[in-house]
Amino acid sequence: MVNLNICIDIDGTITDAYYWLDFCNEYFNTNITKEQVTEYSIHNVLGIEEESYNEFYNKNKFILHEDQPLRENVQEILAKLSEDNSIYFVTARDKSLSMLTHRYLRKNNIPYNDLFVLGSHYKVDKAKDLNCDIFIEDNYENAIQLSTAGFKVLLLDTNYNRHTLNENITRVHNWNEIYEIIEKLLLQSKAM
Incomplete structure (x- = not known):
């Protein structure tokens, strides 16, 4: 049984934020x-x-x-999360990078249900289409747009996103913290 629809950005979120x-x-x-x-x-x-x-x-x-380096523990955490949840990558990357991005995810053993290469930073409509339960992001403006539209956002801490957050955004510092938060959400939803 699928519990959550988890939407995840790629650059700076599963990869090192300063790879470039x-x-x-x-x-x-x-x-x-x-x-x-x-x-x-x-x-x-x-x-x-x-x-x-x-x-x-x-x-x-x-x-x-x-060949962007991955953030620490991304592969292990996503492997665990993918057992009972749907994993959707939603990236603003240019559409010409679709095949390269699929190859990159497979090469790095990153499990996922689908990939959406939008060519735009506006992700709200895709999150709605996917019935997103939680969105993992590093871009502050994206996090604000998504959270204002009612989505729960986990914002991976970087030097470029340290601004005021609203009640739908939680700042996280690593993928272990993300896993703990999602596990708590799952326990809360099962208790209801």
């Missing part, structure tokens, strides 16, 4: 540290025009997303 930093520093001849990444818009962090960053990204997006 070394590549960008080398390309743009900058020396930005993780601590300096205090906003989500990478071009602002690097101090460059958005158009320059977009040009760089479009030339390098397949390389950037091919």
Whole structure:
């Protein structure tokens, strides 16, 4: 029996939040540290025009997303969660990255029911379509949109999302904490 529909972002959520930093520093001849990444818009962090960053990204997006390191314990936690829950990846990645993203998830033994590559940061409609019970995210604006639409959001802590949260958002620091929260939710739902 499926208990929860869990929607999960990919970049910065199951992967290291700063995977792009070394590549960008080398390309743009900058020396930005993780601590300096205090906003989500990478071009602002690097101090460059958005158009320059977009040009760089479009030339390098397949390389950037091919081998991102995973966050600690992601594989084990998702394996446990997938036993009794539906796992849906909902990413803002460009649609041209669909096949690469499927390959990446399979190569890293990440279990999932389906993948939705939206090409947009607006995830509310897809969360509604999937009857999402909980959404795991790292982007603050996405978390606000989802939580305002009534979804429970677990926001993985990063230097770029430390802003005021509303009652539907819980800040988490790692995947073990995510697992504990979801297990409590499951116990509460069974008790009702």
